[in-house]
Amino acid sequence: MTARTRRFTGRFHAPRSLRKQLLVTSLLILSGLLILIGTLQYVLMRNFIYSNRAEAMETQIRSVPFEIFNNAGNRRPGGDRRPLLLDAHTTLAIYNQDGGFMDLKEETLSASPAPRMSNEAYDQLLKLPQDKRGGNYQLITAGDGSGHLAVFMNLGRPGAARMLLQMTVETGPLRDVILQQLLIFGALSVAALLAGLLLYLPTLRKTLVPLSNMGRSAQIIDAGNLNVRFPEEQGQLEIDQLSQSFNGMLERLEISFKNEREAKEQMRRFAADASHELRTPLTSIYGFLEVLLRGAADNREQLYSALSSMHGEAKRINKLVEDLLLLARMDGAPRLQVKQVLLGELIDDMQAQLRVLAGERQVVFDLAYGIRCLVDPDQIRQVLLNLFHNAVQHTDAVKGIIHISLHAAGELAELTVKDNGSGISAEHLPHVFDRFYRSDSSRTRKYGGSGLGLSITRSIAEAHHGEVTVSSAPGEGAAFKVSLPCLRD
Numbered sequence: 001m002t003a004r005t006r007r008f009t010g011r012f013h014a015p016r017s018l019r020k021q022l023l024v025t026s027l028l029i030l031s032g033l034l035i036l037i038g039t040l041q042y043v044l045m046r047n048f049i050y051s052n053r054a055e056a057m058e059t060q061i062r063s064v065p066f067e068i069f070n071n072a073g074n075r076r077p078g079g080d081r082r083p084l085l086l087d088a089h090t091t092l093a094i095y096n097q098d099g100g101f102m103d104l105k106e107e108t109l110s111a112s113p114a115p116r117m118s119n120e121a122y123d124q125l126l127k128l129p130q131d132k133r134g135g136n137y138q139l140i141t142a143g144d145g146s147g148h149l150a151v152f153m154n155l156g157r158p159g160a161a162r163m164l165l166q167m168t169v170e171t172g173p174l175r176d177v178i179l180q181q182l183l184i185f186g187a188l189s190v191a192a193l194l195a196g197l198l199l200y201l202p203t204l205r206k207t208l209v210p211l212s213n214m215g216r217s218a219q220i221i222d223a224g225n226l227n228v229r230f231p232e233e234q235g236q237l238e239i240d241q242l243s244q245s246f247n248g249m250l251e252r253l254e255i256s257f258k259n260e261r262e263a264k265e266q267m268r269r270f271a272a273d274a275s276h277e278l279r280t281p282l283t284s285i286y287g288f289l290e291v292l293l294r295g296a297a298d299n300r301e302q303l304y305s306a307l308s309s310m311h312g313e314a315k316r317i318n319k320l321v322e323d324l325l326l327l328a329r330m331d332g333a334p335r336l337q338v339k340q341v342l343l344g345e346l347i348d349d350m351q352a353q354l355r356v357l358a359g360e361r362q363v364v365f366d367l368a369y370g371i372r373c374l375v376d377p378d379q380i381r382q383v384l385l386n387l388f389h390n391a392v393q394h395t396d397a398v399k400g401i402i403h404i405s406l407h408a409a410g411e412l413a414e415l416t417v418k419d420n421g422s423g424i425s426a427e428h429l430p431h432v433f434d435r436f437y438r439s440d441s442s443r444t445r446k447y448g449g450s451g452l453g454l455s456i457t458r459s460i461a462e463a464h465h466g467e468v469t470v471s472s473a474p475g476e477g478a479a480f481k482v483s484l485p486c487l488r489d
Contacts, residue, residue, distance in 0.1 A: 022204060027193065034189040042182055049174050050149055054137035057090075057151045061167045064092070086110070089170040091148075094155070095122045097162045115142035115150070115168055125152055126162055140168060147171040210239040227254065274324065274436070281313035326456055336376040336463060340487065343413055344369035344406055346377055347384060354388055354404070361392065361400035368406055371413045372487045379460045380484075383468075386453035387417040387480050394421035394478065412466075413486040418479040424472040432470055433458045457482070 086092070091114035092104040103114040117140055140148045148168040155163040213231055220228050229250065230243035288306040344367045355363055384404075391402045403418040424432060431437045436451040454468075461468045461482050472478035 022208075023197075023200070026200065027197070030193060030196065034193070038182060038185055038189070041185060042178065045178055045181060049178060050137060050171075053149055053169065053174060054151050057137075057149070057167050057169060058153070060086070060090075061092075061151060061153050061165060064165070089173065091115070091166075091168045093166045093168075095164045095166060097123075097126060112142070112144075112146070112170070114166065115140045115146075115148045117150075122164055126154070126164055139171065147175075149174070210243075221250065274320075278317060278320065281316045284313045285310045320452070324452070336379060338374050338376050338464075340372055341375050341377050341380070342369065343371045343373055343375075343380070343415065343484075343486075346380060347404065347406060347415075350381065350384065354384075357385075357388060357392060358400075358402060359392075360398050361395055361402055364401065364403045366403065366405040366407075368408060371406065371408050373413055373484055374487060375464055375484060379464070383457050383460050383482060384415070384417070386457045387482070390453055390480070391417055391419035391421065391478075395419045396421075408486060409483075411485060411488070412483045415482040415484070416479055418477060420477040423474045423476050424470070424478050425474050429470060429472065433468070454480075 086108045089111065090108060091110045091112065092108050093114035093116070094100075094102045094104065099119050101116055105113055117138075121138075136151075138150050138152075140150050142148060147170070149171050150166055150168040153165045153167075155165050210231070217228055217230050229247045232240050232243045232247065288310050292303065292306055347365070347367055348369075351363075351365060388402065388404070392400070395402065399420075401420045403416070405414075405416045405418075407414055433454045435455045457480075458468050461484065464484050466482060466484040468480060468482045470478060470480050
């Protein structure tokens with residue numbers, strides 16, 4: 001049974017088109033409302049017509065001559081009597097308290113006999129006060145199945161037998177009037193539905209145009225084409241808000257995909273550069289080992305020279321690995337051991353070490369003391385060493401001058417390392433903080449640089465909610481400035 005029901009209902013799928021769904025739903029709602037209105041109209045019209053007819057019948061029943069009731073029991077065949085001028089569908093009858101029922105069909109010339117209720121129903125009406133019987137009506141079903149509208153009047157007098165006068169009229173003509181009105185209402189409702197349908201279809205089509213536009217835009221959008229945007233001003237507030245939300249999501253997705261592509265490209269370059277940087281010293285070490293294996297180990301001078309070179313290359317590898325590990329930690333969740341530090345005093349303690357690294361170069365310090373910052377002191381030392389080492393690499397060993405300055409600028413502490421080296425050309429400036437980027441690879445390799453020092457410097461500065469910038473011109477040296485938040489006294 002269930003399978004049959006599913007097969008039967010499966011043939012009648014709900015329309016999948018939103019336009020058709022809205023149209024069918026609207027028609028069903030309007031049809032339901034019209035049916036409800038028609039039902040209420042039928043009930044109200046029926047009560048109104050029956051009530052009006054009952055009031056007219058009460059007026060008629062009061063105008064019936066009383067002598068008809070007195071002579072009703074003394075009928076004689078062929079006797080002269082004046083019939084009542086009533087409708088052919090109207091009947092009169094008398095019910096007395098003894099259970100007798102007299103049909104006054106001859107007096108009314110009615111086309112049908114008077115319908116009769118049960119004696120219990122009549123007795124209940126006789127028990128009612130006279131003023132309670134007026135203004136009400138009852139529906140009676142005759143023996144032939146026809147319906148009748150009945151009103152009653154008490155004929156009893158004080159001291160006399162109580163009688164009840166019944167006047168009825170067939171409800172068929174009244175129902176015909178009601179049905180005629182309902183048919184008119186139904187025809188007008190169908191016409192209204194058709195007219196509404198003709199007017200509603202263009203409006204519905206126009207209303208769904210923004211959704212169609214969004215659908216076409218969505219078909220164009222894919223992972224490689226995220227620059228398409230939904231139209232945001234189509235005249236419908238809800239659709240416009242939805243378009244704005246989707247556009248915001250697409251913008252975030254586009255940025256995410258762009259960052260992912262850049263990250264993949266950076267990772268590819270990083271892997272390639274790291275492999276190259278590791279391969280170079282390993283190749284040198286391998287070459288020296290081959291030389292030693294061929295007999296150079298027996299020559300003390302050649303052995304010492306080879307071991308010294310291999311030691312230098314091993315130091316380069318060790319430095320490169322340490323820098324890579326530090327960058328990996330900074331790229332993830334850097335763990336800084338921050339505390340309040342006086343930057344001027346920290347740099348002042350490093351003067352001796354920096355002068356040793358500078359060799360014969362001139363080092364000038366311009367430090368403002370008392371600048372307090374919340375930093376990791378070891379990381380800040382690393383930043384200064386990286387910048388100073390970079391300045392040493394790009395300045396003359398004798399004529400080189402390196403300026404180190406520290407000053408407060410509002411809520412920032414600005415540490416600047418400036419040199420009088422060869423400078424950096426404009427095309428290299430945007431890339432100086434990229435990993436493994438070297439504007440002069442031969443000079444950097446000579447001094448053992450890995451191309452990661454400036455990248456590490458930027459990562460450390462950003463981890464402290466600061467930044468590092470560079471300004472330079474060819475032949476005028478370079479100035480690297482690190483800005484860090486400082487604490488107010």
